[in-house]
Amino acid sequence: MRLSTSITAVAAMSVAMTMGTALAQGATHSDSPASSAASRDCSDLVRIRAFSDDLDKKTLDGVFVGNMSALAVDRGGRITAVSDESYLYSLKVRETGRALRAEAVAVAPLTDLNGAAPDSEGLAVDRDGSRLISSETEPSVTRYDRDGKAVEALPVPAALAVAPTGRAVRNQTFEGLTLQTGGRTLVASMEGSLSGDETGVVRLQTWHRAGLSEPFKTGAQYGYQADQGLGVVELAPAGDGRLLVLERGFTLGVGNTVRLYLADPRRADDVSGTENLTSGGAARLASKTLLADLADCPTLGATAEQPQPNPLLDNIEGLAVTGRTITGRVKILLVSDDNERDTQITRLYSLDVRLPR
Template structure:
């Protein structure tokens, strides 16, 4: 395994490129998602770029990317690491990515920014679990999954560009962790996705069902995850919707192996349509990455419903349609947990994904780019 140490931010991280099974230029078209032809989307695979686990930047292992967003003003990306302040203080990176409709040719780490707590200090080890990040007009929105074992609640906070705490969004009581696990978030399945919407709202999605909302996905059973709609300016909840997560798509191929499926990230298209990444995994098989378009128009506001599993009235979930299956186009994807729209250096409109390598030698940090030919 290659390792590198760079003392200046302008140098590129050492990288490796892997052979691609998917052919650049392969196009995926969904002309009428959930019967809505105004929501047509068309993507063309551009290419991928990988960074091996173990690569260092300024003496700290690079990896754990769980969220990414694009800054069009500076033509830079911000990417958050889900390291729980164990290898280094909780942080996000500023990246320079050379990407065009022809592929990704370079990824550089420009700098590391330490996230600060309410007291202006770096987070202590295991006191935070960063997961998603979005750039907005008033700062950087980022989420933490919390920790059920420690009864640490999840949160969405706003930070300045230098990582300083500015404010925090309100947390509905239903999401608070409980010692008896009768309600609230599940460990490692909480605030995994953030999406800023053009009208000024922020969407937050849990990775899987809250305890009171039923069991998580199984091989023959899907589950219901909540999406919170916030007024981003005030941090106040406006509504909650139900997103139906699919059953686990693949059984493990090893004896007593592990498998799962959940929503690993969301991305805004307009004020009511979003993309949702579902990331499935099965030991011995690998990852299954599918992208869905959803529409919140007409969906039931479930913010006043304490339990989706025991709801008295009927619930209408968000509309949902698959728009991409990475495996189906021959793309061997890693643990995709991050996605953003971006502008390529050639002016192309791009959709860029990134993977969380879990700091594992068996995984890698992978960037995947698609050219966006059509979108709502």
């Protein structure tokens, strides 16, 4: 999503573990006592391993490499990325020791079932290699084959459509998308609140299928309280039914706020039939735990093209789980959306997270 000047997916765990091996040949090295020193800690739970600007302002086959809004682990250990300018990228991402290297190796245009270019924001790779991509225009979730051809559209509850058809605000709909571990439950996050809901309380929509070859059907909906001035921009599975949630905002002259949370919808109420959702209402929202404010990460020598609380930060929008370290920490990869502007950067970040019980 393109931020205004005001504050404003993952395949099965077995595939993610494969990616974890490819991304971190130096897993043992990065889990050593020396490398787990406070100089790499963003918090007690999150540690940054490396960052890379390799993709910034590059082109591939005449197409700009950027505007990236989502990441997912693909077959063979590649990373698939999607841009909100309707392109699908295949990336080679490799981490050796403390160096993170990235290269775009393939690109394909995206159109929806009507032949229109979607505002692609969320991405998950299914077990058959097809891509599930959310667009925040309508909003929609569309399945694409590996070549980027639209195959089917999933059903979306009417209330989540953009007004006046539904109750959603334009540019504040399906920003995040992920498959839970096991592949039977798909989750999309609304970036902003519906009309009639309390500001900051957003909805997480699920789809469920009985078997991996069965179609997805609309499932439960959960409420989630975002921090004041922030929106939910991405989700990823924690592996046990909980979700990693990326919240982000922007303040002109100050920069980005980016926080990583662990949310637990397992004991939350299904709010699909709740007309007006509030933080203090009868419906129980998904609980959340702050893992890290990324402004507290070490800079690692990064520079920024505009004011930021930490020069490491930019418009971070994509999140994928890539595996686990040998000590059981969850490895994640983040990407920033440069909006094709000179004042922003396409930057990748590798971090690992110790999940609290």
